Amino acid sequence: MELLGLYHYWVFAILLMTGFYAVVAKLNLFKKLIGLSLFQAAVFLLYITMSKVDGGTAPIFSGAADAVFSNPLPQVLILTAIVVGISTTALGLGIVVRIKEEYGSIEEDEIQEIDRR
Amino acid sequence: MSGLGQHLPALQVVVPILVAPMVVLLRPRGLAWAASTAASVLAFVIAIELTLQVLGAGPVGYLMGSWPAPYGIELRVDALSALLLLVVTGASTVALVGGRQSLDAQIEADRQPYFFAAWLLALAGLSGILVAADAFNIFVFMEISSLASYVLIAGGPDRRALPSVFKYLIMGTIGATFYLIGVGLIYMMTGTLNLADMELRIHAVGDLTPILAAAGFITVGLALKAAIFPLHVWLPNAYTYAPHMATAFLAACSTKVSLYVLLRFDFFVFQGNLEGHDLQFAIYLMPLAVLGILVGSAVAMFERNIKRLLAFSSVAQIGYMMLGASLVSIAGLTAGILHIFNHALAKGTLFLAVASFAMVAAGLRLNELSGIARRMPWTFGAFVVAGLSLIGIPGTAGFVSKWYLIMAVMELGPAGVPLVAVILISSLMAVVYIWRIVEVACFAKTEEQGSSAIAVSPLMIVVTWLAALANIYFGLAPALPLTLSGDAAAELLRHLP
């Protein structure tokens, strides 16, 4: 019960490790970037889920004195983090394009082979 | 001045970040450089003024929009951040002022505005980390500086920079994300992001397990960004293939700023809250520091490309800083923080000189540098002075921090003897790798082919020598960095009995 009750942590952990696996194990630079995005997205989920308060509503003040609000701050934070994540992905993709232009490949082992020559 | 003076902590970031987009629009040749240099000089002046304020009246606080902390965003400059601000803005200014010719040679004219914009963003990001008093702002600034650094490193003519920067991007993002996870865990338990507030509220947390996990995530993530052995693998290639001036700038400060955040968290936030944290910190990081020192120096001894050689030497020097920190004593931290400053002086000068060599020599492999001393005696002289500082010859800045480090290690008593040996052995290794360069440069037969007729601009030589003389000045009169690092160490360790 306790373990399943915190299911969003499981989602976080599984996404995180999936992303990390892709980053480490894949040789294709593009797949690495997908992994990296997944890795970051997992953290976004961690932040967003923790801001949820049981029975809480959106934090819009309606006049009711006993209203329970979810914490808005993590959502704001994660909005910034998402922007950062997108920039990183965009820059990463830009670099992959440049690598393709220069080396004619986006496979890590092939690039290393070319550089060694 | 007093009106503007109280906004200095904010201006430290605002100036470069505002000039950056303007620079992109500056098309005429040289204007982008001039504007960025002016912004960087201004940032340097602000950093000096802030340092004076910190020396005079203690830490300088600043509330963004006058919202009180912890609700508003607080900026805070204390001795540690002031020292690092000097390093960051100083390195950027020196590299920009002296480096125009080198940058012109390596960056195509139509891409220069973008390059300089990225430079200023990196500067703004690094300064932002140092003035921020808030864990999430640190994250954002860290990413700004990292993204800009990736652009700087990839901006040169060498295509091998691209795979290196990709590696750096992957590892840097993983490091930053680890940091974010750690901050998230702390936020979950405390509900605050302000460092000072966080430190107080952790006292009230009942179950410290998430905080311990957060400490782990944050330390590992930052160690990745700070290139602490064995997480340094991204560093050598990134520094080697980056444009020379970008290397001079980033090598002097970027890893150190991550180290700064690491020290802040581990000593400021966690030290007073986690029982036995100092012991864990020492047990995990001291062996890594020692290995980093030895392995970095050893690889540098056999490296053939001079930039890679110096990059591996940086890995070893980061080890010194960590070694000082992992002693968890006032003397140790003082030595480690002092070494941040002194190493920046030495390594910055070395890379400036290397940038000059690159303009005249056929390449940067050792055999391509043969006889360079005869063709560029002045630049080479500065290189030797900085090299001596790196080794730690008395009379140079490097000696002062090594002296302090050894003194700090000796406080351990007999247990410190092996560490003294490590420091001395790696100093001797530094003699070897610096002297390999000196010998090749002085005595090997000059290869006439491949040498270009370009003369290095006098400005470059003057700047390089100013940096070299700073190594001697701070070797003979180290009061300024010493006071700052002593204060910083005392402040970081206020929780220890």
Added chain:
Amino acid sequence: MNGGSTIILALLLPLGGAVAIALAGRISANLRETVTLATAGGLAMTVWSLLPAVMAGERPGVSITELLPGVEIAFSVEPLGMLFAALASGLWIINSLYSIGYMRGNNERNQTRFYVMFAVSLAATMGVAFAGNLFTLFLFYEALTLSTYPLVSHKGDAATVRSARVYLGILLTTSIGLFLPAIIWTYSVAGTGDFVTGGILASKINGPAVGLLLGLFVFGIGKAAVMPVHRWLPAAMVAPTPVSALLHAVAVVKAGVFAVTKIIVYIFGVDFLFAEPSSGWLLYAAAFTIIAASVVALRQQNLKRLLAYSTIAQLSYVVMAAAVLKPLAEIGAAIHMVAHAFGKITLFFAAGAIYVASRKTEVHQLRGIGLRMPVTMTAFTIGALSMIGVPPTGGFVSKWYILAGAFQADNYFAVATIIVSTALNAAYFLPIIYMAWFMREPEPAAAAHGEAPWPAVLALAITALLTIAFFFFNGATIQLERQVVENLL
């Protein structure tokens, strides 16, 4: 002018001279050498002007800056340093004269660099001589190592660079690896590194740690060339002869034994060390070096290498004399620095003159050379006799004092060492003298030649005369050095 500013002047004069020499070198060789001689003369006058005050018992001093708490750059002139500085600055004049003859006679390249670095080395030597504490001593000790490197590697060919690497490697390794930890150790237990009469370490450390610290100092000061850290000295012989003569017979090597003596007298304290059995090994190490280096010298064919091994042995005389730890022996150590300096510089001058005139470098080539170069070989003979310790040469005086000190301590091991090594010295020097004067030149005769250029001959004649003069006129020196051990007499 007070003592403090004179000290500063003595440090700055050679540095200023170096700049002036560099500038003059662009104009003409004559001007450059005039500037060199003028700088040397000015330095000698400056240094010697301190002498009356020091003789009268004053200790002029000056503190430049406090680098770290308790660690400052400070200078203070005491009798040992005064003697060393006076010796080095005085001989620099003669050596410059000799250099002019040698470098021109040899058509060496990069002569300006040579004179510039020479002046810089002298500045470092003055810093070593006047250092008021361990840290300042270390600072200038390293500066001396680094500034002599370009002189040793002057020729620049592969073999020279290899030897210069050995030179720099050994000196830097020992100084950073052993000397520096010893200094830091001293500062951390005594809280200071100032040179104080009677020492600063008494009651601060005891037992085997004393012997260990002494070992770190003695082997860390590689310039003293106590075996096994002597290999740099033969390696340094690839340098032009004037460098070997002034630096590797006087300034650099004497900086080493000077530092060892100074540390024994002013850091440990003679009485403290004498009472501490764990320091006894130093005497035996020095004695071993004396005998072993003499035996190796016996087997050398190259004249300069032979002189280098002879220097190693003679340096250990000083170390051994200091290690006898009795007042007369300490005086003997100081005097031996002077006596050996006069004798050995004469020998190197002669070796260099022979090379310039005849291109001969090996001992067996010297048959009959006395008839071709009578002045040079007369000087060589005087120098060699001084090494052996035959009156009327300076070498006799210092051996006398060292022996007297050894008897004072009832140390018959030291006495025996001196006797055996005197025999060995005779065994390798006398055959050369015999060959030079009494054997015939091989037939057919090598290229006809006479003496070396006159400045070189003049220089070696002067130093030979000094060697003899020191036998007769040594009263002032001894009186000066008595002050070192005044508290013990």
